[in-house]
Amino acid sequence: MTAALTMRGVRYRYPDTTDYVLDGIDIVVQPGEWLGVVGATNAGKSTFCYAAMGLATEFFHGRLIGEIEVLGTEVRRQTVIERSTRVGMLFQNPFTQVSGARERVDDEVAFGPENHGLEPALVKARVAEALQQVGLSELRDRHPLDLSGGQLQRLALASLLAMHPELLLLDEPTSQLDPGGTKELFEALSRLHAAGVTIVMVEQKLEAVAELCDRVVALAQGRILADGTPARVFNDAAVQQQVGAPIYVRLAESVGLPSPWPTTFETAVRAFNA
Amino acid sequence: MPRGLSIYAEGNSALHRAHPFTKGTLTLVAIAIGFIAPSLAWVIAVAVILLGLLTLADVIRRFVPVALGILLPITLLLLIVQGFANPANRTVFFPLGPLSLYREGLAVALLAAARIFCLISATFLLSFTTRPADLAEAMMQRGLSPRFGYVVQSALQIIPQSLESAARIRDAQRARGLETEGSLLLRARAYLPLLLPLVLSSLVATQERAMALEVRGFGLSVHRYRRVVLPDTGVQRALRWFLVALVPLAIGARFAGWR
Amino acid sequence: MGLLNAFKLRFSTLGIVLIPVCIAIDWVGHAIATSLKLPLFLDSIGTILGGILAGPWVGGIAGFITNLISSGTVDPVAAPYSVISLLLGFAAGIGGYLGWHKHPPGWVALWLLCFLVASLGSTPFNVALYAGQSTIPYSDALLAALLKAHVPMWIAAYADEASADLLDKAVTVLVAVLIYQGLPRRFRSLFRLYEPRDDEPETTPALSRS
Numbered sequence: 001m002t003a004a005l006t007m008r009g010v011r012y013r014y015p016d017t018t019d020y021v022l023d024g025i026d027i028v029v030q031p032g033e034w035l036g037v038v039g040a041t042n043a044g045k046s047t048f049c050y051a052a053m054g055l056a057t058e059f060f061h062g063r064l065i066g067e068i069e070v071l072g073t074e075v076r077r078q079t080v081i082e083r084s085t086r087v088g089m090l091f092q093n094p095f096t097q098v099s100g101a102r103e104r105v106d107d108e109v110a111f112g113p114e115n116h117g118l119e120p121a122l123v124k125a126r127v128a129e130a131l132q133q134v135g136l137s138e139l140r141d142r143h144p145l146d147l148s149g150g151q152l153q154r155l156a157l158a159s160l161l162a163m164h165p166e167l168l169l170l171d172e173p174t175s176q177l178d179p180g181g182t183k184e185l186f187e188a189l190s191r192l193h194a195a196g197v198t199i200v201m202v203e204q205k206l207e208a209v210a211e212l213c214d215r216v217v218a219l220a221q222g223r224i225l226a227d228g229t230p231a232r233v234f235n236d237a238a239v240q241q242q243v244g245a246p247i248y249v250r251l252a253e254s255v256g257l258p259s260p261w262p263t264t265f266e267t268a269v270r271a272f273n274a
Numbered sequence: 275m276p277r278g279l280s281i282y283a284e285g286n287s288a289l290h291r292a293h294p295f296t297k298g299t300l301t302l303v304a305i306a307i308g309f310i311a312p313s314l315a316w317v318i319a320v321a322v323i324l325l326g327l328l329t330l331a332d333v334i335r336r337f338v339p340v341a342l343g344i345l346l347p348i349t350l351l352l353l354i355v356q357g358f359a360n361p362a363n364r365t366v367f368f369p370l371g372p373l374s375l376y377r378e379g380l381a382v383a384l385l386a387a388a389r390i391f392c393l394i395s396a397t398f399l400l401s402f403t404t405r406p407a408d409l410a411e412a413m414m415q416r417g418l419s420p421r422f423g424y425v426v427q428s429a430l431q432i433i434p435q436s437l438e439s440a441a442r443i444r445d446a447q448r449a450r451g452l453e454t455e456g457s458l459l460l461r462a463r464a465y466l467p468l469l470l471p472l473v474l475s476s477l478v479a480t481q482e483r484a485m486a487l488e489v490r491g492f493g494l495s496v497h498r499y500r501r502v503v504l505p506d507t508g509v510q511r512a513l514r515w516f517l518v519a520l521v522p523l524a525i526g527a528r529f530a531g532w533r
Numbered sequence: 534m535g536l537l538n539a540f541k542l543r544f545s546t547l548g549i550v551l552i553p554v555c556i557a558i559d560w561v562g563h564a565i566a567t568s569l570k571l572p573l574f575l576d577s578i579g580t581i582l583g584g585i586l587a588g589p590w591v592g593g594i595a596g597f598i599t600n601l602i603s604s605g606t607v608d609p610v611a612a613p614y615s616v617i618s619l620l621l622g623f624a625a626g627i628g629g630y631l632g633w634h635k636h637p638p639g640w641v642a643l644w645l646l647c648f649l650v651a652s653l654g655s656t657p658f659n660v661a662l663y664a665g666q667s668t669i670p671y672s673d674a675l676l677a678a679l680l681k682a683h684v685p686m687w688i689a690a691y692a693d694e695a696s697a698d699l700l701d702k703a704v705t706v707l708v709a710v711l712i713y714q715g716l717p718r719r720f721r722s723l724f725r726l727y728e729p730r731d732d733e734p735e736t737t738p739a740l741s742r743s
Contacts, residue, residue: 015722055485059547060723081546084491096482099490100553101427103278103407115420117496145435159490281606309661344609348668356664359677361686386664390610393662397609406605421549428553429598436557437564444568454569461569466708468565469578473712476554478720484547492546 002072004167004198005029005052009066011222012051017062021047023222025066029200031166034193036213036230037202039243043219045202049169052200053089054080071166085116088160089169094152094176097159098144105147105155106131106140112163123162130162134188150181157188168192170201174208186212207246210234210263218243231267235260279430280406281398289331289403293506294412296514297404300327301396303517308392310524312532314381317388324395333402341394348390352383406430411502421493432476439472539630540589540623547723548591555579555595556602562708573701577621581647581709584625585634586716587724592622592629613662617654624650625709634710643710648702652695656687665690672697 005027012022021044029035039045050056054075057064068075071086091097102108106127113123131137134154139147147155153173160168170189174182186208193199193212203209209216210230218225218239225243226236234245245261248268252261255272262268289297308320328334353375357368360379368375407427414423447467448454454464487493558579566575577596584592596618604612624646633639659667665686666673672693679689713721 014719016719053489055488059485059488080488081491081494084489084494089485089489091482091486093482096479097486099424099428099487100431100483101424103431112490114498114501115491115494115496117494117498120499120501123499145431156486163491279602279606348610348663351668351670351673352663352666355666355673355677359680360664361680361683382664386662390662393612394609397604397612401605401609421544425549425552425594426598426602428550429556429602432553432557433560433602436561440561440565444565458571461571464569465565465571465575466711468569469562469708470712470715472561473558474715476557477551477712477716480547480550480554481720481723484545484550487550488546493549 001031003028003069004031004033004071005200006069007051007066008068010051010068011065012047012056012062014047014060014062021222022051025222025224027217027224027227029198031198032193032196033215034189034199034213035201036209036216037200037219038204038206038209038216038233038239039219039225043243044222045219046171047222048219049089049171049200049202051075052169053087054078054083055089084112085163086165087167087169088163088165090153090157090160090171090173092172092175094149094156097156098152099159103143104140105136105142105144108144108155109158109162112159116163126162126164130158133161133191134158135184148181150177150184153177153181154185154188157185161192165197167198167200170199170203172202172204174203174205182208206234206244207248207264210246211265230263231260234263279434281401282405283333283336283402285332285403287331287403289327289399291505292403293504293510294404294409295416295506296510297400298409299514299517301400303520304396304399305393306521307524308389308396310521310528312528314385314388317385317392320392321388321395324392324399328395328399328402331399331403333398336402337395337398341391341398344394345387345391349383349387352386353380356380356383356386408502408504411500412504414498415500415504420498424492436472436476440468443471444468536627536630539627542590543588544590548587551583551587551591551724552595552598555583555591556599558582559595559599560603562705573704574697575701575705575708577618577647577651577702577705578708578712580618580622581625581643581705582712584622584627585629585643585709585713586721588629589623589626592625593619594622596622610662613658614655617651617658620650620654621647634713640706640710644703644706647706648695648698651702652691652698655698656691656694659694660687660690665693667694667697669693669697 007025007027010022010025011020013020025048037045037048047056050060051064051068052070054070056062057076058080070083099108099111102111109127109130110123113126118126131140134157136151136154136158139151144152144155153176174185177185182205189199190212201213213230215228216230216233217227218233220242226233226239233239234249239245240249246263248265249261249263252268252271253259257271262271304320304324308317311317311320325334328337356379357375358373358379360376360382362378362382363376365377366374367377367380410423410426414420444454452464452467453460455461556579559576562578563574563576566573576599580592580596580599583595597615600611600615600618604610625643628634628639628643628646633643659665666676675696676689676693679692680686
């Protein structure tokens with residue numbers, strides 16, 4: 001089975017800079033995995049996603065050393081636009097992801113599939129399905145600019161889902177959302193995960209990462225500090241120091257529970273009850 | 275939600291239902307003939323036809339105040355300047371001593387004003403009866419790259435958005451003590467503080483917007499299906515050819531000396 | 534690299550997205566000038582900026598469409614002058630290609646080029662539409678005085694238009710250049726169409742195993 005994403009010896013720097021933002025990344029993401037990417041600011045998390053999407057090379061024109069294979073194709077052998085048929089990327093800012101050329105939410109979601117040349121009946125079906133997956137069906141005839149930030153982020157996700165991506169890259173998707181919007185977004189992602197979509201998610205909300213992701217990779221200064229299950233990664237001392245950990249870890253540690261400390265709510269409850 | 279920029283007036287007249295290219299051809303031909311026609315009589319004839327079409331489209335009540343607002347100041351200026359200073363002036367029409375207005379200049383002014391009236395009415399005829407999205411769609415169906423259709427559709431949204439942001443910035447800057455009234459120098463000093471914040475933020479946002487578009491396949495070269503059905507008939511096609519043929523006819527008539 | 538190289542069609546997504554933003558800047562620039570009751574049009578700032586930043590086609594198309602949209606909404610008489618806005622964008626693109634926006638002497642050159650394009654280009658349209666007038670009262674007063682002094686009509690019409698454009702284009706170019714200088718360097722480099730970019734991989738990618 002082809003890996004969803006492979007990086008071998010990857011180093012990357014932006015043009016006109018000397019520091020490599022990615023400084024030796026080796027990772028293989030299997031299809032269907034939900035990978036959480038965590039790290040301090042400027043650890044290279046966003047760049048990781050840009051590199052996987054092909055934006056780092058094609059859009060920013062930085063220097064890439066090593067190989068990146070996305071769904072079996074080397075990243076420089078395909079344009080970002082061509083890759084968009086199988087890979088989707090969600091950015092942080094909900095407002096700049098609106099196309100700006102459509103006046104209705106459902107037309108906005110149709111933008112991607114139409115660009116891909118799908119026929120109208122199929123586009124209509126995909127749009128309805130995508131709006132349902134993110135919970136925006138009742139707003140389908142509103143003007144996109146009438147939506148709140150959280151709704152816009154879900155709209156952006158729906159716009160990607162309508163293209164049926166196999167791999168979804170998310171760059172801090174909930175950073176501008178309120179708790180309700182965050183919850184709805186994560187629920188939509190969980191459904192996708194259950195359906196077999198590979199998800200690579202950069203996130204600061206470590207509790208959510210520990211709860212939802214199959215696997216976590218922690219970055220610091222462009223290198224991988226730790227790579228494994230959430231329980232393993234968040235119990236790594238270097239990670240705890242340079243990146244942080246879900247709050248349950250510190251809580252358990254401070255009441256004197258033995259390590260390894262719990263990283264999710266349920267495991268914490270069990271540990272406290274034991 | 276920012277009010278859209280389009281002045282499209284909802285309606286169901288024959289003109290509303292006509293294909294955008296038919297109306298577009300009509301507009302261009304009417305303007306061309308208005309300017310080719312050699313004498314005021316012909317130009318007025320074209321104007322009357324256009325007024326008739328505007329009435330048919332039931333937009334005449336919307337048209338009149340807007341058109342007068344544009345036309346009256348220009349006509350006044352034309353009458354004054356041409357009446358006073360046109361090189362062909364010989365016959366005094368309105369004696370005012372050294373500031374007298376002459377018949378020849380006034381005639382030139384009237385002809386110019388009539389032609390501009392044709393320009394205005396032909397253009398508004400198109401704008402009042404055609405949704406910009408439909409016009410863009412018609413062009414894309416005939417081969418305009420969808421990326422350029424995007425440019426126009428996006429401009430139509432971003433302009434009112436930006437005007438609204440500019441108004442908000444003006445209020446915010448005024449609250450911070452920026453003077454926007456008073457001497458010319460004072461007002462001029464307010465220009466950059468009002469313009470710069472908006473411009474810088476919208477420019478820097480283009481980077482993210484471009485990435486977000488690419489990730490949605492923008493510009494992928496594949497066959498695209500029609501989004502909107504724009505009915506076109508043989509009659510309309512024939513009409514377009516007919517209208518276009520009028521232009522060389524008009525040119526010929528003018529060269530043949532028709533007045 | 535000849536000047537023609539500046540005109541090579543290179544429409545990246547970034548350039549395409551920039552065009553509507555430049556169109557909006559044209560509009561807002563003019564709206565603010567109007568609301569401050571300044572005696573200038575200032576309706577080409579976006580066009581010039583687009584030309585400097587991303588080349589003649591981006592600037593030219595932005596200017597062209599600004600006029601078209603204006604004529605389709607508020608000012609029908611703007612339509613014929615869209616060609617002038619197109620040429621103005623081209624002029625700014627040429628100036629940008631030659632690096633004029635980078636230092637003050639270049640700013641003057643850019644101003645003069647834009648001024649000439651605007652004034653020379655608009656005059657024929659003024660003659661066709663307004664019997665030579667520019668429809669700016671003060672400038673038309675100049676026209677009237679010149680005509681009365683038996684100055685040939687085309688020259689008088691040019692003087693009329695030029696008197697309106699001289700200051701307007703100076704301020705337009707100045708504002709456009711100031712905006713350009715105010716943009717982050719990393720952003721400006723995204724549009725660097727003419728200089729070689731730093732994207733050579735140090736190792737060649739291995740053949741795909743798909």
